[in-house]
Amino acid sequence: MITTAVLLAAGEGSRLRAAAASKPLCPVGGKPLIEHAITGFAAAGLARVVVVLGYEAEKIEAHLASRSWPIAVETVRTPDYKQPNGVSVLAAEATLAGGEAVLAMCDHLVDPALYARVAQAGAGDGARLAIDRNIESDLVDLDDVTAVRTQGDAIVGIGKHLPDYDCFDTGVFAIGPGLFAALNGLASPSLTEGMRVLAAAGTALTIDCSDLAWIDVDDPAALGKAEDWLRAA
Template identity: 40%
Template sequence: MKCLIVAAGQGARLREKGELKPLISIKGTPLIERVIGRARDAGVDEFVVVSGYRGAELRSHLDDFSAREQVRTTHVVNDEWDRANGVSLLKAKRHLDEPFLLTMCDHLVDPEIFRSLMAAPFEPETVTLAVDFNIDNPLNDPEDVTRVKCSDGRIEHIGKVIRDFNAFDTGVFLCTPIMFAALEESQANGDDSISGAMNVLARWRKARVFDIGSHPWVDVDDPIAFGKAERLLESGQL
Protein backbone atom coordinates (compact mmCIF):
# COMPACT_ATOMS: atom_id res chain seq x y z
CA MET A 1 0.00 0.00 0.00
CA LYS A 2 1.13 3.54 -0.74
CA CYS A 3 1.33 6.27 1.85
CA LEU A 4 0.81 9.92 0.94
CA ILE A 5 2.69 12.36 3.16
CA VAL A 6 1.78 16.03 3.18
CA ALA A 7 4.97 18.05 3.67
CA ALA A 8 4.29 21.28 1.80
CA GLY A 9 3.63 23.87 4.50
CA GLN A 10 5.89 26.47 6.04
CA GLY A 11 5.74 25.23 9.64
CA ALA A 12 6.31 28.70 11.07
CA ARG A 13 5.41 27.78 14.66
CA LEU A 14 8.38 25.42 14.84
CA ARG A 15 10.81 27.85 13.21
CA GLU A 16 12.99 28.10 16.33
CA LYS A 17 13.88 24.42 15.85
CA GLY A 18 14.81 24.69 12.17
CA GLU A 19 14.09 26.42 8.89
CA LEU A 20 12.40 23.49 7.12
CA LYS A 21 9.93 21.63 9.30
CA PRO A 22 10.09 18.12 7.75
CA LEU A 23 13.88 18.13 8.18
CA ILE A 24 13.95 19.35 11.78
CA SER A 25 15.90 16.81 13.76
CA ILE A 26 14.24 15.23 16.77
CA LYS A 27 16.51 12.98 18.81
CA GLY A 28 18.94 12.90 15.90
CA THR A 29 16.52 12.03 13.10
CA PRO A 30 14.56 14.37 10.80
CA LEU A 31 10.82 14.41 11.44
CA ILE A 32 9.86 13.13 8.00
CA GLU A 33 12.32 10.24 8.25
CA ARG A 34 10.66 9.21 11.51
CA VAL A 35 7.23 9.37 9.86
CA ILE A 36 8.43 7.24 6.94
CA GLY A 37 10.15 4.80 9.27
CA ARG A 38 7.00 4.22 11.30
CA ALA A 39 4.91 3.63 8.21
CA ARG A 40 7.49 1.20 6.85
CA ASP A 41 7.45 -0.67 10.17
CA ALA A 42 3.72 -1.11 9.64
CA GLY A 43 4.17 -2.55 6.14
CA VAL A 44 3.95 0.46 3.80
CA ASP A 45 6.16 -0.14 0.76
CA GLU A 46 5.85 3.06 -1.27
CA PHE A 47 5.54 6.76 -0.49
CA VAL A 48 4.18 9.81 -2.30
CA VAL A 49 5.48 13.01 -0.73
CA VAL A 50 3.99 16.42 -1.49
CA SER A 51 6.50 19.23 -1.03
CA GLY A 52 6.07 22.96 -1.40
CA TYR A 53 7.85 25.49 0.82
CA ARG A 54 11.60 25.10 0.13
CA GLY A 55 10.61 22.02 -1.81
CA ALA A 56 13.83 21.55 -3.76
CA GLU A 57 15.75 21.20 -0.50
CA LEU A 58 13.31 18.63 0.86
CA ARG A 59 13.23 16.64 -2.38
CA SER A 60 17.03 16.51 -2.51
CA HIS A 61 17.18 15.23 1.07
CA LEU A 62 14.53 12.59 0.40
CA ASP A 63 16.29 11.42 -2.75
CA ASP A 64 19.44 10.78 -0.71
CA PHE A 65 17.43 9.13 2.08
CA SER A 66 15.47 6.96 -0.37
CA ALA A 67 18.64 5.75 -2.06
CA ARG A 68 20.32 5.03 1.25
CA GLU A 69 17.35 3.23 2.81
CA GLN A 70 15.93 1.74 -0.41
CA VAL A 71 12.60 3.52 -0.04
CA ARG A 72 10.39 3.93 -3.10
CA THR A 73 9.41 7.59 -3.17
CA THR A 74 7.47 9.68 -5.68
CA HIS A 75 7.65 13.47 -5.48
CA VAL A 76 4.69 15.77 -6.02
CA VAL A 77 5.25 19.53 -6.16
CA ASN A 78 2.68 21.89 -4.68
CA ASP A 79 3.49 25.41 -5.82
CA GLU A 80 0.39 26.65 -3.95
CA TRP A 81 1.75 25.56 -0.58
CA ASP A 82 0.38 28.65 1.18
CA ARG A 83 -3.18 27.35 0.68
CA ALA A 84 -4.86 24.78 2.93
CA ASN A 85 -3.63 21.18 3.07
CA GLY A 86 -6.32 19.71 0.83
CA VAL A 87 -4.62 21.35 -2.15
CA SER A 88 -1.60 19.09 -1.58
CA LEU A 89 -3.80 16.00 -1.79
CA LEU A 90 -5.35 17.09 -5.05
CA LYS A 91 -1.90 17.64 -6.55
CA ALA A 92 -1.20 13.93 -5.90
CA LYS A 93 -4.44 12.61 -7.41
CA ARG A 94 -2.92 11.01 -10.51
CA HIS A 95 -0.56 8.87 -8.39
CA LEU A 96 -3.28 7.34 -6.20
CA ASP A 97 -5.98 5.25 -7.86
CA GLU A 98 -6.25 2.56 -5.16
CA PRO A 99 -6.68 2.63 -1.35
CA PHE A 100 -3.83 4.51 0.33
CA LEU A 101 -2.70 5.80 3.70
CA LEU A 102 -2.54 9.53 4.31
CA THR A 103 -0.53 11.22 7.03
CA MET A 104 1.29 14.45 7.83
CA CYS A 105 5.04 15.05 7.92
CA ASP A 106 4.87 16.29 11.52
CA HIS A 107 2.64 13.65 13.14
CA LEU A 108 4.58 11.02 15.05
CA VAL A 109 2.41 7.99 15.74
CA ASP A 110 2.81 4.51 17.15
CA PRO A 111 3.32 2.20 14.12
CA GLU A 112 0.51 0.05 15.48
CA ILE A 113 -1.92 2.80 14.48
CA PHE A 114 -0.88 2.42 10.83
CA ARG A 115 -0.80 -1.36 11.10
CA SER A 116 -4.23 -1.72 12.71
CA LEU A 117 -5.86 0.80 10.39
CA MET A 118 -4.61 -1.02 7.30
CA ALA A 119 -5.78 -4.36 8.70
CA ALA A 120 -9.25 -3.15 9.70
CA PRO A 121 -12.18 -3.89 7.38
CA PHE A 122 -13.43 -0.91 5.41
CA GLU A 123 -16.11 -0.27 2.84
CA PRO A 124 -15.37 0.71 -0.75
CA GLU A 125 -15.72 4.41 -1.54
CA THR A 126 -15.21 5.53 2.05
CA VAL A 127 -12.47 7.32 3.96
CA THR A 128 -11.56 6.21 7.48
CA LEU A 129 -9.94 8.57 9.97
CA ALA A 130 -7.97 7.23 12.92
CA VAL A 131 -9.34 9.08 15.95
CA ASP A 132 -8.36 9.39 19.60
CA PHE A 133 -11.27 9.25 22.03
CA ASN A 134 -8.98 10.05 24.98
CA ILE A 135 -9.77 13.77 24.81
CA ASP A 136 -8.69 14.35 28.42
CA ASN A 137 -5.17 13.09 27.72
CA PRO A 138 -2.77 16.06 28.12
CA LEU A 139 -0.46 14.76 25.39
CA ASN A 140 -2.20 16.79 22.67
CA ASP A 141 -3.54 20.30 23.17
CA PRO A 142 -7.36 20.35 22.78
CA GLU A 143 -7.13 24.00 21.71
CA ASP A 144 -4.83 23.12 18.83
CA VAL A 145 -5.92 19.73 17.50
CA THR A 146 -8.73 19.13 15.03
CA ARG A 147 -11.87 17.98 16.82
CA VAL A 148 -14.23 15.26 15.64
CA LYS A 149 -17.82 14.44 16.49
CA CYS A 150 -18.39 10.71 15.96
CA SER A 151 -21.47 8.52 16.22
CA ASP A 152 -21.91 4.83 15.39
CA GLY A 153 -18.52 4.62 13.70
CA ARG A 154 -19.15 7.60 11.45
CA ILE A 155 -18.02 11.20 11.40
CA GLU A 156 -20.79 13.70 11.93
CA HIS A 157 -18.64 16.83 11.94
CA ILE A 158 -14.98 17.79 12.05
CA GLY A 159 -13.17 21.07 12.60
CA LYS A 160 -10.76 23.09 14.71
CA VAL A 161 -13.38 25.10 16.58
CA ILE A 162 -16.45 22.86 16.83
CA ARG A 163 -17.79 22.74 20.39
CA ASP A 164 -19.57 19.40 20.29
CA PHE A 165 -16.88 16.74 19.88
CA ASN A 166 -15.84 13.42 21.40
CA ALA A 167 -12.56 12.61 19.64
CA PHE A 168 -9.38 14.08 18.17
CA ASP A 169 -8.17 13.79 14.58
CA THR A 170 -4.78 12.00 14.63
CA GLY A 171 -3.90 13.02 11.07
CA VAL A 172 -3.85 9.39 9.87
CA PHE A 173 -6.38 8.31 7.24
CA LEU A 174 -7.13 5.25 5.14
CA CYS A 175 -8.44 6.70 1.89
CA THR A 176 -10.03 5.48 -1.29
CA PRO A 177 -10.11 7.69 -4.39
CA ILE A 178 -13.48 9.10 -3.28
CA MET A 179 -11.36 11.45 -1.18
CA PHE A 180 -10.51 13.38 -4.35
CA ALA A 181 -14.16 13.85 -5.29
CA ALA A 182 -14.82 15.16 -1.78
CA LEU A 183 -11.82 17.52 -1.99
CA GLU A 184 -13.09 18.90 -5.29
CA GLU A 185 -16.58 19.39 -3.85
CA SER A 186 -15.20 21.11 -0.76
CA GLN A 187 -12.91 23.33 -2.84
CA ALA A 188 -15.84 24.37 -5.04
CA ASN A 189 -17.57 25.48 -1.84
CA GLY A 190 -14.56 27.58 -0.80
CA ASP A 191 -12.84 25.20 1.64
CA ASP A 192 -9.42 23.86 0.55
CA SER A 193 -8.79 21.82 3.72
CA ILE A 194 -8.76 18.09 4.37
CA SER A 195 -11.31 18.68 7.13
CA GLY A 196 -13.56 20.35 4.57
CA ALA A 197 -13.41 17.21 2.43
CA MET A 198 -14.15 15.04 5.47
CA ASN A 199 -17.24 17.13 6.19
CA VAL A 200 -18.35 16.55 2.60
CA LEU A 201 -17.82 12.82 3.08
CA ALA A 202 -19.75 12.99 6.35
CA ARG A 203 -22.72 14.49 4.47
CA TRP A 204 -22.40 11.68 1.94
CA ARG A 205 -22.24 9.18 4.85
CA LYS A 206 -18.87 8.04 3.55
CA ALA A 207 -16.66 9.16 6.48
CA ARG A 208 -15.72 6.43 8.96
CA VAL A 209 -13.68 6.43 12.17
CA PHE A 210 -11.16 4.00 13.61
CA ASP A 211 -10.45 4.07 17.35
CA ILE A 212 -6.70 4.05 18.08
CA GLY A 213 -7.25 3.03 21.70
CA SER A 214 -4.34 3.92 23.96
CA HIS A 215 -1.64 4.09 21.26
CA PRO A 216 0.32 7.36 21.48
CA TRP A 217 0.62 10.06 18.83
CA VAL A 218 1.84 13.64 18.79
CA ASP A 219 1.26 16.49 16.35
CA VAL A 220 4.72 18.09 16.48
CA ASP A 221 3.48 21.53 15.56
CA ASP A 222 5.11 23.82 18.14
CA PRO A 223 7.97 23.77 20.69
CA ILE A 224 5.76 22.41 23.48
CA ALA A 225 4.63 19.45 21.36
CA PHE A 226 8.23 18.98 20.21
CA GLY A 227 9.31 18.59 23.84
CA LYS A 228 6.55 16.06 24.51
CA ALA A 229 7.61 14.03 21.47
CA GLU A 230 11.24 14.08 22.62
CA ARG A 231 10.29 12.74 26.03
CA LEU A 232 8.16 9.96 24.51
CA LEU A 233 11.02 8.97 22.22
CA GLU A 234 13.49 9.00 25.12
CA SER A 235 11.22 6.74 27.17
CA GLY A 236 10.59 4.35 24.27
CA GLN A 237 6.84 4.99 24.31
CA LEU A 238 6.84 6.33 20.77
Protein backbone atom coordinates in the same frame (compact mmCIF):
# COMPACT_ATOMS: atom_id res chain seq x y z
CA MET B 1 -4.28 -4.06 2.69
CA ILE B 2 -3.28 -0.60 1.47
CA THR B 3 0.40 -0.56 0.46
CA THR B 4 0.91 3.13 -0.46
CA ALA B 5 1.19 6.15 1.82
CA VAL B 6 0.77 9.85 1.04
CA LEU B 7 2.75 12.13 3.34
CA LEU B 8 1.89 15.84 3.49
CA ALA B 9 5.11 17.83 3.96
CA ALA B 10 4.35 21.04 2.09
CA GLY B 11 3.65 23.67 4.74
CA GLU B 12 5.87 26.45 6.08
CA GLY B 13 5.90 25.26 9.69
CA SER B 14 6.39 28.81 10.93
CA ARG B 15 5.79 27.93 14.59
CA LEU B 16 8.76 25.54 14.53
CA ARG B 17 11.06 27.92 12.64
CA ALA B 18 13.24 28.45 15.72
CA ALA B 19 14.08 24.71 15.74
CA ALA B 20 14.49 24.17 11.99
CA ALA B 21 14.17 26.18 8.78
CA SER B 22 12.09 23.34 7.34
CA LYS B 23 9.58 21.51 9.56
CA PRO B 24 10.01 18.10 7.83
CA LEU B 25 13.75 18.30 8.58
CA CYS B 26 13.24 19.33 12.22
CA PRO B 27 15.13 16.80 14.37
CA VAL B 28 13.18 14.96 17.06
CA GLY B 29 15.09 12.39 19.05
CA GLY B 30 18.05 12.88 16.71
CA LYS B 31 16.10 12.15 13.52
CA PRO B 32 14.17 14.51 11.21
CA LEU B 33 10.38 14.31 11.37
CA ILE B 34 10.19 13.14 7.76
CA GLU B 35 12.45 10.18 8.54
CA HIS B 36 10.27 9.14 11.47
CA ALA B 37 7.28 9.06 9.11
CA ILE B 38 8.96 7.16 6.26
CA THR B 39 10.53 4.52 8.50
CA GLY B 40 7.22 4.25 10.33
CA PHE B 41 5.42 3.44 7.08
CA ALA B 42 7.99 0.76 6.34
CA ALA B 43 7.59 -0.73 9.81
CA ALA B 44 3.83 -0.82 9.21
CA GLY B 45 4.32 -2.94 6.09
CA LEU B 46 3.72 -0.26 3.47
CA ALA B 47 5.77 -0.49 0.28
CA ARG B 48 5.63 3.05 -1.15
CA VAL B 49 5.25 6.65 -0.02
CA VAL B 50 4.39 9.72 -2.09
CA VAL B 51 5.70 12.82 -0.31
CA VAL B 52 3.88 16.06 -1.16
CA LEU B 53 6.26 19.03 -0.99
CA GLY B 54 5.95 22.80 -1.25
CA TYR B 55 7.92 25.09 1.09
CA GLU B 56 11.68 24.35 0.93
CA ALA B 57 10.91 21.58 -1.58
CA GLU B 58 14.40 21.52 -3.11
CA LYS B 59 16.08 21.14 0.27
CA ILE B 60 13.78 18.29 1.29
CA GLU B 61 14.17 16.57 -2.09
CA ALA B 62 17.94 16.72 -1.69
CA HIS B 63 17.69 15.21 1.78
CA LEU B 64 15.47 12.38 0.55
CA ALA B 65 17.81 11.68 -2.37
CA SER B 66 20.80 11.46 -0.02
CA ARG B 67 19.34 8.59 1.99
CA SER B 68 18.65 4.92 1.37
CA TRP B 69 15.07 4.08 2.34
CA PRO B 70 13.39 0.80 3.27
CA ILE B 71 10.42 1.62 1.00
CA ALA B 72 10.01 3.33 -2.38
CA VAL B 73 9.95 7.13 -1.97
CA GLU B 74 8.47 9.48 -4.58
CA THR B 75 7.84 13.23 -4.44
CA VAL B 76 5.26 15.53 -5.96
CA ARG B 77 4.76 19.25 -5.45
CA THR B 78 1.63 21.08 -4.46
CA PRO B 79 0.78 23.95 -6.82
CA ASP B 80 0.57 26.39 -3.88
CA TYR B 81 1.67 25.40 -0.38
CA LYS B 82 -0.11 28.42 1.11
CA GLN B 83 -3.48 27.02 0.08
CA PRO B 84 -5.54 24.69 2.35
CA ASN B 85 -4.13 21.20 2.83
CA GLY B 86 -6.69 19.61 0.54
CA VAL B 87 -4.78 21.16 -2.35
CA SER B 88 -1.72 19.18 -1.26
CA VAL B 89 -3.78 15.98 -1.06
CA LEU B 90 -5.04 16.55 -4.59
CA ALA B 91 -1.44 16.91 -5.80
CA ALA B 92 -1.01 13.18 -5.08
CA GLU B 93 -4.22 12.04 -6.77
CA ALA B 94 -2.69 11.07 -10.13
CA THR B 95 0.04 8.99 -8.45
CA LEU B 96 -2.58 6.71 -6.88
CA ALA B 97 -4.31 5.91 -10.20
CA GLY B 98 -7.66 5.41 -8.51
CA GLY B 99 -6.27 3.35 -5.64
CA GLU B 100 -6.31 3.88 -1.89
CA ALA B 101 -3.60 5.24 0.39
CA VAL B 102 -2.76 5.88 4.00
CA LEU B 103 -2.63 9.66 4.34
CA ALA B 104 -0.49 11.14 7.12
CA MET B 105 1.01 14.45 8.24
CA CYS B 106 4.78 14.90 8.30
CA ASP B 107 4.66 16.79 11.61
CA HIS B 108 2.99 13.93 13.48
CA LEU B 109 4.98 11.28 15.32
CA VAL B 110 2.92 8.09 15.14
CA ASP B 111 3.24 4.54 16.42
CA PRO B 112 3.71 2.48 13.21
CA ALA B 113 1.00 0.12 14.44
CA LEU B 114 -1.47 2.96 13.89
CA TYR B 115 -0.48 3.21 10.21
CA ALA B 116 -0.85 -0.57 9.91
CA ARG B 117 -4.32 -0.57 11.47
CA VAL B 118 -5.52 2.12 9.07
CA ALA B 119 -3.98 0.31 6.10
CA GLN B 120 -5.86 -2.85 7.06
CA ALA B 121 -9.17 -1.01 7.52
CA GLY B 122 -9.22 0.75 4.14
CA ALA B 123 -11.18 3.80 3.02
CA GLY B 124 -14.58 2.26 2.40
CA ASP B 125 -16.74 4.33 0.06
CA GLY B 126 -15.25 7.61 1.27
CA ALA B 127 -12.47 7.93 3.83
CA ARG B 128 -11.64 6.51 7.23
CA LEU B 129 -10.01 8.57 9.98
CA ALA B 130 -7.94 7.18 12.84
CA ILE B 131 -9.37 8.68 16.03
CA ASP B 132 -8.20 8.98 19.62
CA ARG B 133 -10.87 8.93 22.34
CA ASN B 134 -8.38 9.98 25.04
CA ILE B 135 -9.76 13.51 25.13
CA GLU B 136 -7.92 14.30 28.39
CA SER B 137 -4.48 13.50 26.91
CA ASP B 138 -1.76 15.96 27.88
CA LEU B 139 -0.02 15.33 24.54
CA VAL B 140 -2.80 17.15 22.67
CA ASP B 141 -2.91 20.92 22.12
CA LEU B 142 -6.59 21.78 22.54
CA ASP B 143 -6.09 25.08 20.73
CA ASP B 144 -4.84 23.31 17.59
CA VAL B 145 -6.23 19.77 17.46
CA THR B 146 -9.11 18.88 15.16
CA ALA B 147 -11.97 17.52 17.23
CA VAL B 148 -14.45 14.91 16.03
CA ARG B 149 -17.99 13.92 16.99
CA THR B 150 -19.10 10.39 16.13
CA GLN B 151 -22.17 8.18 16.02
CA GLY B 152 -20.98 4.59 16.01
CA ASP B 153 -18.10 4.55 13.55
CA ALA B 154 -19.47 7.47 11.49
CA ILE B 155 -18.25 11.06 11.71
CA VAL B 156 -21.08 13.54 12.27
CA GLY B 157 -18.99 16.60 13.19
CA ILE B 158 -15.38 17.63 12.66
CA GLY B 159 -13.37 20.82 13.10
CA LYS B 160 -11.11 22.86 15.35
CA HIS B 161 -12.85 24.22 18.48
CA LEU B 162 -15.85 21.93 17.92
CA PRO B 163 -18.02 22.58 21.00
CA ASP B 164 -19.31 19.01 21.32
CA TYR B 165 -16.87 16.19 20.56
CA ASP B 166 -15.94 12.71 21.73
CA CYS B 167 -12.54 12.12 20.11
CA PHE B 168 -9.59 13.68 18.29
CA ASP B 169 -8.34 13.49 14.71
CA THR B 170 -4.89 11.81 14.78
CA GLY B 171 -3.97 13.07 11.31
CA VAL B 172 -3.93 9.58 9.78
CA PHE B 173 -6.55 8.57 7.21
CA ALA B 174 -7.33 5.84 4.73
CA ILE B 175 -8.29 7.69 1.55
CA GLY B 176 -9.48 6.80 -1.93
CA PRO B 177 -11.55 8.10 -4.84
CA GLY B 178 -14.39 9.23 -2.57
CA LEU B 179 -12.28 11.82 -0.77
CA PHE B 180 -10.67 13.03 -3.99
CA ALA B 181 -14.13 13.55 -5.49
CA ALA B 182 -15.19 15.54 -2.43
CA LEU B 183 -12.05 17.72 -2.52
CA ASN B 184 -12.34 18.32 -6.26
CA GLY B 185 -15.84 19.68 -5.67
CA LEU B 186 -14.66 22.37 -3.25
CA ALA B 187 -13.51 25.86 -4.24
CA SER B 188 -10.91 25.99 -1.45
CA PRO B 189 -10.39 22.37 -0.43
CA SER B 190 -9.25 21.46 3.05
CA LEU B 191 -9.20 17.96 4.51
CA THR B 192 -11.72 18.99 7.15
CA GLU B 193 -14.13 20.35 4.55
CA GLY B 194 -13.67 17.23 2.44
CA MET B 195 -14.50 15.05 5.43
CA ARG B 196 -17.59 17.16 6.11
CA VAL B 197 -18.79 16.48 2.56
CA LEU B 198 -18.29 12.75 3.12
CA ALA B 199 -19.93 12.94 6.56
CA ALA B 200 -23.05 14.42 4.98
CA ALA B 201 -23.12 11.42 2.64
CA GLY B 202 -22.50 8.96 5.48
CA THR B 203 -19.13 7.84 4.09
CA ALA B 204 -16.75 9.53 6.57
CA LEU B 205 -15.85 6.65 8.89
CA THR B 206 -13.52 6.16 11.83
CA ILE B 207 -11.22 3.53 13.26
CA ASP B 208 -10.46 3.67 16.96
CA CYS B 209 -6.73 3.97 17.64
CA SER B 210 -7.00 5.22 21.22
CA ASP B 211 -4.57 2.54 22.36
CA LEU B 212 -1.80 3.76 20.03
CA ALA B 213 0.47 6.75 20.61
CA TRP B 214 0.78 9.87 18.43
CA ILE B 215 1.70 13.52 18.86
CA ASP B 216 1.45 16.57 16.60
CA VAL B 217 4.85 18.34 16.67
CA ASP B 218 3.65 21.79 15.69
CA ASP B 219 5.44 24.19 18.04
CA PRO B 220 8.32 24.29 20.56
CA ALA B 221 6.12 23.07 23.43
CA ALA B 222 4.98 20.04 21.42
CA LEU B 223 8.58 19.42 20.31
CA GLY B 224 9.63 19.23 23.96
CA LYS B 225 6.81 16.77 24.73
CA ALA B 226 7.80 14.68 21.71
CA GLU B 227 11.42 14.51 22.84
CA ASP B 228 10.29 13.37 26.31
CA TRP B 229 7.92 10.82 24.76
CA LEU B 230 10.67 9.31 22.60
CA ARG B 231 13.08 9.11 25.53
CA ALA B 232 10.46 7.26 27.58
CA ALA B 233 9.56 4.83 24.78
